[in-house]
Amino acid sequence: MSERLALHGGEPVRTRPFTSGKKVGKDELKELVDVIDSGELFRWSGTKVGEFEKEFSALMGRRYAVASTSGTSAIHVAVGMVDPAPGDEIITAPITDIGSVIPIIYQTAIPVFADIDPETFNVDPADIEKRISPRTRAIMPVHLFGNPCDMDAIMEIGRRHGIPVIEDCSQAHLSEHNGRYVGTIGDIGTFSFQMSKHLTAGDGGVTITDGEEYGVRGMLFADKGWHRAQFGPRSYTLLGLNYRMNELTGAVLLAQTRRAREIVEARRKNGDLLTQLIQDAPHLRPQKVLPGCKTGYWNYGMVVAPNAPFTADEFAQAMGAEGIGCGAHYIGKPIFLCHDALREKKLFGGSSFPFDHPNARQVHYTEGICPTTEDVLNRMVNLTMSEFFSTDDIEDMAKAIHKVTRGLA
Ligand SMILES: Cc1ncc(COP(=O)(O)O)c(C=O)c1O
Structure with a gap:
């Protein structure tokens, strides 16, 4: 009964x-007091953001970490690292936050969605492969709810086609795949430190990589493209944004990293x-x-x-x-059906850019394209x-x- x-x-x-x-306490307070005592809130005049980047990359075993203001910006930095041309495509997951998708479009690339595996809820590698086209510039799996994707299969596909892999680890801090942290298997890994995440500073993000070209490009991309090592006339070497993390956020994330x-x-x-x-x-x-x-x-x-x-x-x-x-x-619905302007492909001033770019292939964001999802x-x-x-x-x-x-x- x-x-x-x-x-x-x-x-x-x-x-x-x-x-x-409470997710924050005396450890965070101690680091914050250092910042307030120093009077330096800007990352290039203080030390905490730099220390956070150093400790987070050491924890992950990667050479480069670029701190930024959110998980969305961390993904934008990753997209900036691979530098797609207008109309290029990035394959990602249909169950995710819109923060995985927005940076692709702002970088004038086109999001393509692979269907999921019904048991892991993560992108199905076989479906990723089906959606690869001559314009595919990156594959971006999302480790949904912290659950690692089938990275062996995804990396094999990426390597075979010569396409870099960006791991969206916004929900997957310190998740492991065959003894390695997710975010260190692909070419680039991104993390969100929004309040609901394992490690948090209310908002924040970081992008990690081992590739020197990606690492340097990412740092520039998050700092308006400004090559600070060069004195004299200002030198902006690429088109970037100001995604710089401030010292207060860096201080909190330094303490969080040590307890990760x-x-x-x-x-x-x-x-x-x-x-x-x-x-x-x-x-x-x-x-x-x-x-x-x-x-x-x-x-x-x-x-x-x-x-x-x-x-x-x-x-x-x-x-x-x-x-x-x-x-x-x-x-509720696959992410591309949750965004009216994306579904209608009218995102910039009522135009259809980048979907109508001469290099772009026709894509559709309709019900039925990811049935398992x-x-x-x-x-x-x-x-x-x-x-x-x-x-x-x-x-x-x-x-x-x-x-x-x-x-x-
Ligand atoms: C899978 C995934 N990607 C990207 C994001 C975007 O992160 P943020 O909200 O920090 O910009 C989130 C955050 O909810 C997420 O869960």
């Missing part, structure tokens, strides 16, 4: 609030425990983590089975009634995951999942 669901007037599994905590492993491991322990506790829950499947990979559970993604006796909305509503906040459908989003449900949750919190989440999947069946 299943217990009566809270949705139907039964006792909720959880009435107490979940364990929470601890933060990610705590969250991973919680997510892995939940996976273990719900493995036999019927009609529900957690996001599959590939063998040899470790996710960081930016959030906890699952899909309701195609023939389940309940929908994603019904599951989320029943979980909510049990006192466990649960979202349904994540971004649409199906998975229809069935997707997400739970919040946090490094602050206690074992007791995770056990209650699991209890509610078992109760709801039985009770709705």
Whole structure:
């Protein structure tokens, strides 16, 4: 006999609030005090942004780290590093934040979306390969919810076609793929430090690479193209923006970088425990983590089975009634359908640029071009995951999942 669901007037599994905590504290304060004491808020006159770049690149084992103001700017810096021409294409993922897509368009390139693998929710390498054209200038997989993409297959495709790979690790700080951190497998890796991310300064970003040409180009791109080593008349060597991180942000991220492993491991322990506790829950499947990979559970993604006796909305509503906040459908639709102006290809002053550039191929952003993505989003449900949750919190989440999947069946 299943217990009566809270949705139907039964006792909720959880009435107490979940364990929470502050993401910043005395470590960040100490670094911030240094900045205020020094009076230097600008990265080129202070030290914290430089120290952050040095420590983050050392943690990642990459030669170059370019700090910037957001995950979106970090991706723009990466796109600036590969330097597409108008009408060139960058293949990316259809389940992501619009911050993965905007920089491609601002750099006059065209986003092309590969469909996903229904189990990992990440771009399917075989579908990436199908969408490669003579204009493909980069491949940009997104490690969704911290779950590493199939990087062996993606790198093999990139290398075979001579196309660089940019990893969007905005949600995947210190996620691992066969013993390597994501962001260090492709040619370039990008990270967001927006408030919801594992490491945060409210907003911020960083782009990492081992390639000297990319590293130097990225630093210039984020600093208006200004070659500061050269004195005398100003020398702007490329078209760039001011994406410079300031010292206050750098100070916070320096402290966060030093705690990165601890933060990610705590969250991973919680997510892995939940996976273990719900493995036999019927009609529900957690996001599959590939063998040899470790996710960081930016959030906890699952899909309701195609023939389940309940929908994603019904599951989320029943979980909510049990006192466990649960979202349904994540971004709702493939990202290209979420942006009206992109769908209509009218982005700059009502023109169709760059889609009407003579070098551009015709692309369409319509329903049906990524069918697996649409199906998975229809069935997707997400739970919040946090490094602050206690074992007791995770056990209650699991209890509610078992109760709801039985009770709705
Ligand atoms: C996968 C992904 N890419 C890019 C971004 C953009 O990052 P930001 O919001 O820091 O600009 C985000 C942030 O939500 C993201 O989750």
